[in-house]
Amino acid sequence: MAQDPLSAEQAAAEIGISRRALLHRIQSGTLAAQKLGAGRTSAYYITRDEVERAKKEQRPKAAS
Numbered sequence: 620m621a622q623d624p625l626s627a628e629q630a631a632a633e634i635g636i637s638r639r640a641l642l643h644r645i646q647s648g649t650l651a652a653q654k655l656g657a658g659r660t661s662a663y664y665i666t667r668d669e670v671e672r673a674k675k676e677q678r679p680k681a682a683s
Contacts, residue, residue: 624653624664634673644673 625633630652631641644650645663650673652663 622667624666625670627652627663627665630665630670630673633670635677 627641627645628638631638634641636644641650642663645652645665650665651669652665655662655664
């Protein structure tokens with residue numbers, strides 16, 4: 620069954636990070652995404668599988 624990709628905003632909310640943090644992960648290559656468009660008006664779309672993978676990598680911060 621095909622799944623609709625998530626927008627950067629949707630993916631960030633699902634993972635529990637800011638949109639800016641999500642974009643940083645995309646640019647650093649630690650999160651796979653498709654870029655649609657060019658320049659400042661482009662948009663990123665992330666697959667549900669990639670979001671689930673990123674959620675598993677999220678680690679709760681240890682209490683100090």
